Amino acid sequence: MPTPAASPAASSHLVDLHDLRLDEARALVSPVTNKATAPPNATRYLQSMIDGLCELSLRDPLTGLANRRHFLNVVECEIDRVARSGESALLLLLDIDHFKHVNDTHGHLAGDRVLQEVARILATCVRPMDTLARYGGEEFAVVLPGCQAAFGHTVAERIRQSVEAASIRVASSKEVHVTISIGGAFALQWIRSTASLWVDRADLQLYKAKAAGRNRVHIEEQPSSTVTAEEKGLLFGTLYPPSGWDDPSPQNPTDSAF
The missing domain is CATH 3.30.70.270 (Reverse transcriptase/Diguanylate cyclase domain)
Incomplete structure (x- = not known):
């Protein structure tokens, strides 16, 4: 039976280990590496490698979904x-x-x-x-x-x-x-x-x-x-008036509409 091709949806979510160029990354962080001669984009490359490894750690390798x-x-x-x-x-x-x-x-x-x-x-x-x-x-x-x-x-x-x-x-x-x-x-x-x-x-x-x-x-x-x-007041640190309490301030009888 021929081997089915990998699902495009799965492969598009996965990071290829070859693309990470781990050997180059290891050389960049090696103690013997001359920092003055390191390529100018070394920091950016190392960050992209770290991001790629993090992505690999959160993905299922078969389906490409979150693990x-x-x-x-x-x-x-x-x-x-x-x-x-x-x-x-x-x-x-x-x-x-x-x-x-x-x-x-x-x-x-x-x-x-x-x-x-x-x-x-x-x-x-x-x-x-x-x-x-x-x-x-x-x-x-x-x-x-x-x-x-x-x-x-x-x-x-x-x-x-x-x-x-x-x-x-x-x-x-x-x-x-x-x-x-x-x-x-x-x-x-x-x-x-x-x-x-x-x-x-x-x-x-x-x-x-x-x-x-x-x-x-x-x-x-x-x-x-x-x-x-x-209870919401206790959750958020805000004192809510009890239900049914319209206005705690005293009212002037002359302000009444009646």
Whole structure:
């Protein structure tokens, strides 16, 4: 079976180690290097090399998506943002159904091609502000900031349908179709939760989608975490008047409209 070409979406996100010219960088930082004879753009080159290595450390090498480390960092930042702003955020976990069957039937190279193509499809379904990651194996994750509860299921369903409709070529004369199951959970507004708890809640919904027959979406209802005006005052260091208190200043009876 011929080896499928790498996904353009994946390769465009990856840094080629040859482009980093690590041997030249090592020479530049060597103690024996004469700083006076170093090329004038040495600092700029070293910075670009560092940036390239950082990019490599945050990307999955097969799909070009964010890796698990980067994803968890984003989750932590989003939890902090939602705790301070009270805005909505949705976390989706997506798993390719019966992926082992693809590997067993068509081989691991075909399985890799399926992962790359699913990653490409998912990338077309999310916004630039969203974070799409390969969470592990055949599992992906998406963090969607500012996603209201009314739209969560619609977004997830559009993603599911896009994968289901795709024909994935794994050989010159062979195409396969796969489906995904999706579980989702909203961040707790005004509450500083943890990354592991948020992921666990989404994972529970993914398990429910699998148990219900796969190729479906299961999203937890957005939990109620309403914060009163007084509590907001404590959060931000601003004293809000109690609810129902229109104006604490005394009024002149002659100012009354009656």
